[in-house]
Amino acid sequence: MQFVILSTLSKVSKSGKPYSQAACKGTSKSGSPFFFLATIPDDLLDHDGEVLDRNVVFNDHGNAFVLPY
Numbered sequence: 143m144q145f146v147i148l149s150t151l152s153k154v155s156k157s158g159k160p161y162s163q164a165a166c167k168g169t170s171k172s173g174s175p176f177f178f179l180a181t182i183p184d185d186l187l188d189h190d191g192e193v194l195d196r197n198v199v200f201n202d203h204g205n206a207f208v209l210p211y
Contacts, residue, residue, distance in 0.1 A: 143198045180206035
């Protein structure tokens with residue numbers, strides 16, 4: 143899926159584990175733009191404004207995860 147990372151940030155979970163999140167803009171299959179928040183791999187932290195082509199998984203609760211491959 144192609145998407146643009148609009149902004150990234152580092153966070154810490156309640157259990158103390160660090161993780162990274164990003165606000166992203168993608169395009170649906172019908173061509174409509176949509177925005178989503180995703181948990182991202184740490185190597186994408188400094189990629190604000192870049193168009194990326196990565197696998198993105200959406201779960202039943204609406205959470206998105208950008209896969210590291």
